[in-house]
Amino acid sequence: GAVVSQHPSRVICKSGTSVKIECRSLDFQATTMFWYRQFPKKSLMLMATSNEGSKATYEQGVEKDKFLINHASLTLSTLTVTSAHPEDSSFYICSAWTLGDYGYTFGSGTRLTVV
Amino acid sequence: AQSVTQLGSHVSVSEGALVLLRCNYSSSVPPYLFWYVQYPNQGLQLLLKYTTGATLVKGINGFEAEFKKSETSFHLTKPSAHMSDAAEYFCAVSANDYKLSFGAGTTVTVRA
Numbered sequence: 722g723a724v725v726s727q728h729p730s731r732v733i734c735k736s737g738t739s740v741k742i743e744c745r746s747l748d749f750q751a752t753t754m755f756w757y758r759q760f761p762k763k764s765l766m767l768m769a770t771s772n773e774g775s776k777a778t779y780e781q782g783v784e785k786d787k788f789l790i791n792h793a794s795l796t797l798s799t800l801t802v803t804s805a806h807p808e809d810s811s812f813y814i815c816s817a818w819t820l821g822d823y824g825y826t827f828g829s830g831t832r833l834t835v836v
Numbered sequence: 837a838q839s840v841t842q843l844g845s846h847v848s849v850s851e852g853a854l855v856l857l858r859c860n861y862s863s864s865v866p867p868y869l870f871w872y873v874q875y876p877n878q879g880l881q882l883l884l885k886y887t888t889g890a891t892l893v894k895g896i897n898g899f900e901a902e903f904k905k906s907e908t909s910f911h912l913t914k915p916s917a918h919m920s921d922a923a924e925y926f927c928a929v930s931a932n933d934y935k936l937s938f939g940a941g942t943t944v945t946v947r948a
Contacts, residue, residue: 725879727879730877753934755935755936762943763940763941764926764938764939764940764941765880765926765936765938767935767936770935812877814879814880816880816936818934824882824885825870825882825936827872827879827880827881828879829878829879830877830878830879832877
């Protein structure tokens with residue numbers, strides 16, 4: 722089946738630095754990628770939707786300058802958390818959508834800790 | 837816009853007992869409905885989905901769900917719980933904007 726590889730699985734960074742999270746669709750082309758944030762014991766909150774070759778669409782309240790999303794190819798989407806602060810610590814998950822079987826394939830998530 | 841309500845944030849069952857997780861949705865258009873399972877520090881795994889056709893949907897690991905339009909429900913069941921079913925379960929709905937809206941989640945614990 723479809724697989725989305727998400728890296729890194731865990732990252733610790735210092736406050737003020739930037740962190741990049743990658744999601745790759747391994748055996749299919751992901752025209753649309755969704756990025757979610759999940760707080761402990763909470764549901765998934767949609768941050769943004771990215772389509773290959775175009776600018777990401779951010780949900781209300783999500784800072785586009787802090788959470789930079791790039792979807793330069795049909796197999797790779799990246800989320801960069803810029804000037805990270807402790808409040809950005811969270812679990813980030815990507816999801817690729819495919820029209821063929823109307824399915825969403827999720828990455829394994831990235832645990833970000835900002836110290 | 838669509839939304840999902842999962843009734844019960846925590847369900848505890850005995851091993852071998854029925855698992856029933858409740859999900860109600862609202863959608864202005866015919867919905868696509870999903871159930872996902874999440875283990876700690878992992879992504880989401882699809883259990884089953886309803887798009888069109890048969891309203892009783894069978895998924896992986898013995899789970900099934902029934903789409904009831906009149907009740908706007910998509911409850912998830914499994915006849916006999918196994919210890920490995922202990923996890924977080926999310927119901928989700930999408931409509932014509934392809935965005936998934938998730939319920940708050942239900943934590944399932946299984947007692948030996």
